[in-house]
Amino acid sequence: MKLGFIGCGNMAQAIIKGIIDSKLLPKEDIIASDNFEPCLDKAEELLGIQTTIDNKKIVEDCEIVILAIKPQGYFEIIKEISPSTSKDTIIVTIAPGITLASLEKAFSKEIKIIRTMPNTPSIVREGMTAICYNSLVEDNEVNKVKELFEAVGAVEIVPEDLMDVVVAASGSSPAYVFMFIEAMADAAVLLGMDRKQAYRFASQAVMGSAKMLIETGKHPAELKDMVCSPAGATIEAVKTLESCELRSSVIKAMVNCANRSKSIT
Structure with missing residues (x-):
């Protein structure tokens, strides 16, 4: 399985490190993009993963794509990558306040989407992450993503109407x-x-x-x-x-x- 990150800041690097240290995926199967190249240089040096400045390459090459960017940049990125997604692409978000419905509308086509809400203790592998997902995502796909986030802490599946509560609680x-x-x-x-x-x-x-x-x-x-x-x-x-x-x-x-x-x- 190929795993991609669009955005390679502290949270993305924490998740990547947890995944590699837990031996869930080899570093060769992880690729990240970012418009701030020093982040990519740091990720290459410390984590040994592949990097690129091409967001479309992430989507084209990876089964699971984690959007690890600021909420304000989501819809611009989605507009850029949407034509490159396939029916099998699993999009994972880590931003508060952006609903499954608004994400589906932004992609303008059927797309598998999983919303997550991790917290900063993930950096020391003591995080708490909530997960919800749309109807196109299959149980085995949810379990794959759940396992990835368990590399940096505890994970709970919640209904989407509790995601804003999760923001406040964890x-x-x-x-x-x-x-x-x-x-x-x-x-x-x-x-x-x-x-x-x-x-x-x-x-x-x-x-x-x-x-x-x-x-x-x-x-x-x-x-x-x-x-x-x-x-x-x-x-x-x-x-x-x-x-x-x-x-x-x-x-x-x-x-x-x-x-x-x-x-x-």
């Missing part, structure tokens, strides 16, 4: 988590801890807490209660966070994020 949420870690580290520095050490404590606490939630299967509230001793320091901190409406603020931010995702293009 696509954009690393930004919220980084802000939380930064705030915890700032507080530790205020209290006298070295900055580098503060980031280490805060980030390890977040990573360990997430792993604990996943591996125990316990409700987050139950795990929170395990840390909160009667009249203790933790419950005092929880009371403060509640008074600052932490949970309401997160919910409001995610709703706004999902709404924005619907109109991003």
